[in-house]
Amino acid sequence: MIDVVLPCLNEAEALPWVLTRMPAGFRPLVVDNGSTDGSARVAAEHGARVVDAPVRGFGAACDAGLRAATAGTVCVMDADASLDPAELPRLVAALDDLEAAPGTRAGLVLGRRRPTGRGAWPPHARLGNAVLARSLNRRAGTRLRDLGPMRAARRTALTGLDLRDRRFGYPLETVLRAAADGWLITEIDVAYRPRTGESKVTGTLGGTVRAVRDMRRVLAEVSR
Numbered sequence: 001m002i003d004v005v006l007p008c009l010n011e012a013e014a015l016p017w018v019l020t021r022m023p024a025g026f027r028p029l030v031v032d033n034g035s036t037d038g039s040a041r042v043a044a045e046h047g048a049r050v051v052d053a054p055v056r057g058f059g060a061a062c063d064a065g066l067r068a069a070t071a072g073t074v075c076v077m078d079a080d081a082s083l084d085p086a087e088l089p090r091l092v093a094a095l096d097d098l099e100a101a102p103g104t105r106a107g108l109v110l111g112r113r114r115p116t117g118r119g120a121w122p123p124h125a126r127l128g129n130a131v132l133a134r135s136l137n138r139r140a141g142t143r144l145r146d147l148g149p150m151r152a153a154r155r156t157a158l159t160g161l162d163l164r165d166r167r168f169g170y171p172l173e174t175v176l177r178a179a180a181d182g183w184l185i186t187e188i189d190v191a192y193r194p195r196t197g198e199s200k201v202t203g204t205l206g207g208t209v210r211a212v213r214d215m216r217r218v219l220a221e222v223s224r
Helices: 015-020 039-045 058-068 085-098 123-140 155-159 170-180 205-222
Strands: 002-008 026-032 049-052 073-076 107-115 151-154 184-192
Touching (some): 002 085, 015 026, 015 039, 026 058, 039 049, 049 058, 058 073, 058 155, 058 170, 073 155, 085 107, 085 151, 085 184, 107 170, 123 170, 151 155, 151 170, 170 184
Parallel strands (some): 002 026, 002 073, 026 049, 107 184
Antiparallel strands (some): 107 151
């Protein structure tokens, strides 16, 4: 069994599609981060385990989901239907291959987003991601082209990173600390669809600015 952490804030409209496409052997943990649209009820009705994360913030939701997970392998992905859970077995297979080399180290696999529909990844969000990816690569020695909101790693290795950001900087901090600890890190292409419902980050200029600000702060703090 593999646990799938799904940070969730008002995704009632998207959750049915996401949860009905969850592959066999992948257990969804919908982390409700203060939804007011009945997301927790919808998640439970579709067989997901609902985890309450009362402290608001993307990183806070990811942390709560990771602490609630019990499987050896954990995936994280957005719950807004922009990413297809059917892609998850490919990430886990890539993780297995990454860690199969002699002298095994912990691995992290990110899904590199490939837009498949109009408006899936607005220009301002794509530009912000590219700038941050370049900064990350310079500081961490990685060769990533996307910060990858769909990910796969081992649970005990992730908890050992002692991640501290509780906002939008959490995904970037994960890569920075993993690289500093000598993890093997790679990315594979995944389809990126127009999200369902109202966007909170990439679909709005304000959301993108907040995310970039949080990530720049993490870059500065972790690189000290």
